[in-house]
Amino acid sequence: MLEPDDREALRSTLWPYQIRLYTDSKEWHTETFMGRIIGISGSLRRASFNSMLLRAASQLAPDGTTIEIASIRGIPLYDGDVESAEGIPAPVQELKTRITEADGLLIVTPEYNNSIPGVLKNAIDWLSRPPEDIPRVFGARPVAVIGATPGAGGTSLAVKWQIKCD
Numbered sequence: 001m002l003e004p005d006d007r008e009a010l011r012s013t014l015w016p017y018q019i020r021l022y023t024d025s026k027e028w029h030t031e032t033f034m035g036r037i038i039g040i041s042g043s044l045r046r047a048s049f050n051s052m053l054l055r056a057a058s059q060l061a062p063d064g065t066t067i068e069i070a071s072i073r074g075i076p077l078y079d080g081d082v083e084s085a086e087g088i089p090a091p092v093q094e095l096k097t098r099i100t101e102a103d104g105l106l107i108v109t110p111e112y113n114n115s116i117p118g119v120l121k122n123a124i125d126w127l128s129r130p131p132e133d134i135p136r137v138f139g140a141r142p143v144a145v146i147g148a149t150p151g152a153g154g155t156s157l158a159v160k161w162q163i164k165c166d
């Protein structure tokens with residue numbers, strides 16, 4: 001449970017969301033974002049700091065913004081043969097639908113070996129299938145990546161991954 005002072009400090013750090021948008025003119029600009037956000041944690045660990053951070057963000061959402069927590073748990077390893085034979089697995093389809101119905105996506109992830117965890121990358125790989133759906137799932141939808149780590153690097157390399165996939 002957060003103390004009132006900690007809660008206020010976290011609120012002023014996280015809110016309002018300042019999201020960097022990449023515009024057609026190839027320039028970054030910052031906008032305040034309000035709306036309905038789907039949040040996923042990149043860690044499956046029961047006591048995950050990142051899942052805690054996601055829950056804190058959800059609890060501290062300001063008026064006009066909701067963060068609904070979704071999960072990548074249960075998403076199988078990507079296998080092109082499974083996709084060809086059976087299509088998109090139900091947990092992936094469900095997550096895709098929740099993302100497409102939201103105004104934004106918040107990914108809260110640890111850094112593993114200077115990148116994002118394999119389970120998260122695997123989920124994103126599935127979410128990018130079939131490729132015709134990519135604009136519907138990720139296009140024109142702000143995606144923010146934040147993270148928590150006991151290490152000194154502050155998940156900076158995991159968060160940088162977001163920029164690489166633009």
Ligand SMILES: Cc1cc2nc3c(=O)[nH]c(=O)nc-3n(C[C@H](O)[C@H](O)[C@H](O)COP(=O)(O)O)c2cc1C
Binds near residue numbers: 110
């Ligand atoms: C396989 C593995 C690789 C890791 N690599 C990094 C890393 O590159 N940078 C870092 O800051 N922490 C790294 N860590 C430590 C994680 O940040 C730490 O375990 C963190 O608590 C995991 O997030 P979680 O608490 O949300 O599960 C690594 C941990 C594991 C298990």
